[in-house]
Amino acid sequence: MEHEPGQPPVRNLPPAKEAAGAAPRRKQQVSMADVAKLAGVSSQTVSRVSNGSPDVIESTRRQVIAAMNELGYRPNSAARALKRGSFRTIGVITFSLSSLGNMRTLEAIALHAARQDFAITLIPVTAPTQAGIQGAFSRMGELAVDAVIAIMEVHLLDAATVTLPPGVKVVVVDSDAGEQYSVVDTDQADGARKAVRHLLDLGHETVWHVAGPEESFASERRAAAWRTTLTDAGKAVPPVLRGDWSADSGYEAGLRLADEPGCTAVFAANDHMALGLLRAFREKGKAVPEDVSLVGFDDVPEASSYAPPLTTVHQNFADVGNQCVDNVLQQIRTNTTEPGITLVPTQLVVRNSTAPPKH
Amino acid sequence: MEHEPGQPPVRNLPPAKEAAGAAPRRKQQVSMADVAKLAGVSSQTVSRVSNGSPDVIESTRRQVIAAMNELGYRPNSAARALKRGSFRTIGVITFSLSSLGNMRTLEAIALHAARQDFAITLIPVTAPTQAGIQGAFSRMGELAVDAVIAIMEVHLLDAATVTLPPGVKVVVVDSDAGEQYSVVDTDQADGARKAVRHLLDLGHETVWHVAGPEESFASERRAAAWRTTLTDAGKAVPPVLRGDWSADSGYEAGLRLADEPGCTAVFAANDHMALGLLRAFREKGKAVPEDVSLVGFDDVPEASSYAPPLTTVHQNFADVGNQCVDNVLQQIRTNTTEPGITLVPTQLVVRNSTAPPKH
DNA sequence: TTTGTGTATGTTTGCGCAAACATGATTGGT
DNA sequence: ACCAATCATGTTTGCGCAAACATACACAAA
Structure with a gap:
């Protein structure tokens, strides 16, 4: 077993660390x-x-x-985490980032977490199925996060089937899992109520509704509040039209609504569908707000540039994100789990798409 | 060395681990x-x-x-990372997520990285200053990421002032740091050229431009390509108007352009500003496309619902994200750093906001 | 047989950090 | 003066994992 001297494979010894110009073995992390x-x-x-x-x-x-x-x-955070059993990391599970709201919320979460010196790990759900969610939660487990914030928008968080490592705190955005988890959400119901009340107060006989997809919690809550606000006011409840949040689906709905003779007021479940409605009304020769009043939801930045500028319900996504982080950190600090719902208020922003009905 | 047979090496006694009902010290990680x-x-x-x-x-x-x-x-990923010196994690530095493009790109990055079994850590830049960026990169260092993808949109990545741990690979989106780093970006210049050519081919004498903010790389590249396309075609180059990407700023620019008698064609640097232009033209009684043709950039999902549906340049944000991940993983695998620029092509989407000029 | 060549598995070690404990140096009270 | 109670700092240890090395065994070739 001799080995030639002068040849590199001298492994048995880790010594000579500071030997002349020693090659930095790994990223020469300073320890x-x-x-x-x-x-x-x-x-x-x-x-x-x-x-x-x-x-x-x-x-x-x-x-x-x-x-x-x-x-x-x-x-070195790895060593630190190994020793302490915590990475000071919050995992964020997202379905889709392509909605403005989710993105804003995520941004607020990242900023607020950074302020408290927590890092954010993004776990995208690859497929909107139980299996996909399972996978995401399971990856959370491996990453040893301290807490999870799930930004769900559809009815897929069946808590029974999801197992996370014990001790991991969870906050869910936009969900009805309030029995099991902490939930933070925009006060959808109150926002929708404000929108409908605004139209009724202007003198409209009733208010039509273009809802979002049925799988969406937000959509369902807005629709429910629309309905109860109407019935509470003793008004008739017209049939619901349904879109998929996109402007195109709003356009489809608008084409149908333009042919409804009694329709003088519409509440769209989001601004993009409202944009589609505006287009449909324009093409059909219905003037907004003279012939039809329209209220949206979200208050996207462009809403003030729509034709006409859109009356809508402003959501405070940043607040939602901040609340999530505060809530989750609170749970970590006190080592408790506290189910319940935190609602973030909305504001009605009145622009030019609403007016009293003509007689 | 002898050791007693029958007895496990009971050295210093980390005592009685499985003692009666021992309290689970930490999250009882199974090791x-x-x-x-x-x-x-x-x-x-x-x-x-x-x-x-x-x-x-x-x-x-x-x-x-x-x-x-x-x-x-x-x-346990902490132990694994400690041993291997790698977390299989990519850090993503973002300025602002509130732009559609950034969030689409981020989503693609997250999805694509997950596919290769890499996690994403989000590092928001708290303030758009050198110090803020420093801080973000420094946090990267602590987090021991294997690579960094920086989604920059302004001229702030002064590489000289940023020190990252050696061995960390970097890809930058939307920047001109191609000398130092790998850069992936939409082919802004070609996209802008397509937009301007389209308008010139329709017969317009020249094309006006509403640019984005000067700090933006994308904005500058679109403006430069607009200019050279015009001069290459032997056309006059009108003065540049500048917005800040918002619909409101587009509206401001539109009010001014509506009063320019010779203005029959406008290239807006993004769709939201184009939306503002549409509003201004409408209010000023200029018909689009009859009086003025308009082309945007981005192809936001609502562009087809604008009034009229907007001709625009489609960006493939998902491709940008995927390229970033591929690039960075390539660098990790081969342990090389390869500066250079990868351009992702665009498509011109012709809708109803462009037409030949009236005579 | 002996010798070699694999192949499957076990043992030792240390990554970087921080808890737990040990030490040594100051105080202050009596 | 003494001892005890503080403090500031050093030493040892082990977190969970995987590289490096060691061993044990099977089988083939000589």
Whole structure:
């Protein structure tokens, strides 16, 4: 078993770390030990400084910090996580990011979490099926996140079938899982009520509704509130039209509504469908708001540039995101799970698409 | 070294782990050792099975897998990362998610990365300043990501001032850092050229341009291509109007353009500004496309519902995202850094907002 | 037989950090 | 003066995993 001297495979020994120009084995991560050596203290003291322990005298702390800066030390989060059993990471499960609301919410979550020094790991659900969701939650498990925020918009979170590691806190956005989990959501019902009341207060006999898809919680809640607001006011409840949130589906619905003689007021479940309705009314020669009044939902930034500028219900997505993070961090801190629903209020923004009916 | 037969190596006593009803210290993570004990093998064999090593005989593998399932074993990614120096994680730095393009790109990145078994960590830039970006990159360092995808849209990535851990691969979206980093971007110039050519081919004398903000790379590239396409065609180059991407700013620009007598064709740098232009033209009594033709950029889903449906340049954000991930994974695999630019083509979508000029 | 060549598995080790404990240096109270 | 109670800091240990190395056994070629 000889091996030629002078040849590289000298493995048995890890020594000679600082041998001449030693090749950096891995990303030459600067470790606590390096900082400790430079600062002339023990690595534990470096750890203490790094974690802001009060038990370090000021002069020592300064030395250590100087050494850290000189070497460009960054604590290794893997080791930290291994030791502490926590990554300070929140997993966010999303279905689809292509809706404005989800994105805004996600952005707020990321920003707010960063402020509290938590990182965000994005877990997209690859397919909107139970299996897809299972997969997402299972990946969460491997990633050892401290908490999960699920941005669900469809009826797929059957809690019974999802198993997460114990101790992981969950907050769900836009769901009806309030019995099991913390839920944060826009106050859809109140928003819809405001929209319908606004139209009724203008003097309309009743209000038609173009709803979103049935699988959507938000859509169902808006539709339900529309219905009860009408019945509470003693008004007739016209049949519901259904779209899929897209402007095109709103256009389809608009073509039909334009032929309804008694239709003077419409509440669309989102702004994009309202845009489609506007187009349909325009093509059919129905003036908005003179012939038909229209209210949307969301208050997308372009809503004020629609023709005419759209009266709509403003959602505070940023608040929703912030609430999610606060809620989840609260659960982590207190190590409790607190089911319940947090509702974020909406505002009615009145622009030019609504007016009293002609007589 | 002798060790007593019959007794497990009871050295310093981490005492009585399975003592009566021992409180689960942490989240009772099932570890390899637990699986190994149940399966009657060494933990190294469990590791091999877990990593799909071929050196495990089929019967053993099955036993181990059975044990894993029984205990619900999930490899601990912290330990794995600590050992391997890699989390299989890509950090994504974003400025703002509120633009449609960014969020589509992000979604594609997340999905594509998940397919290759990489996780995504979102790092929001808290403030659009050098310091903010520094902070984001520095956080990347702590998180020990394997690669970074930066979705930048403004001139702030001054590579000289950003230090990341060596070995971390970077891809930048929408930037001109092609000398230093890999850059993936929509082919802005070609898209803009197509838009302008389309209008010129319809017979317009020249094409006006409503650009985005100067800080935006995309905006600058579209404007430059607009200019060269005009000069190459021997046409006059009208003054540039500038917006901030918002529909409102497009409206402002539109009010001014409506008063330009020679203006029969406009290229707006994005669809939202085009929407604002449409509104301004409508209010000023200019018919689109009869009096003025208009082309946008982006092809937002609602563009077909604008009044009139908008001719625009379609961007393939999903392709951009996929390219980013492919590129970065390629760099990781080959451990190379390859500066250069990858351009994703666009398509001109002709709808009803463009027509030949009246004479 | 011996020797080699695999192949499947076990054992040791250390990644970087921080809890737990140990030590040594100051205080202050009596 | 003494001891005890603080403090600041050092030492040891192990988190869960996988690379490196060691071993044990099977089988083929000499």
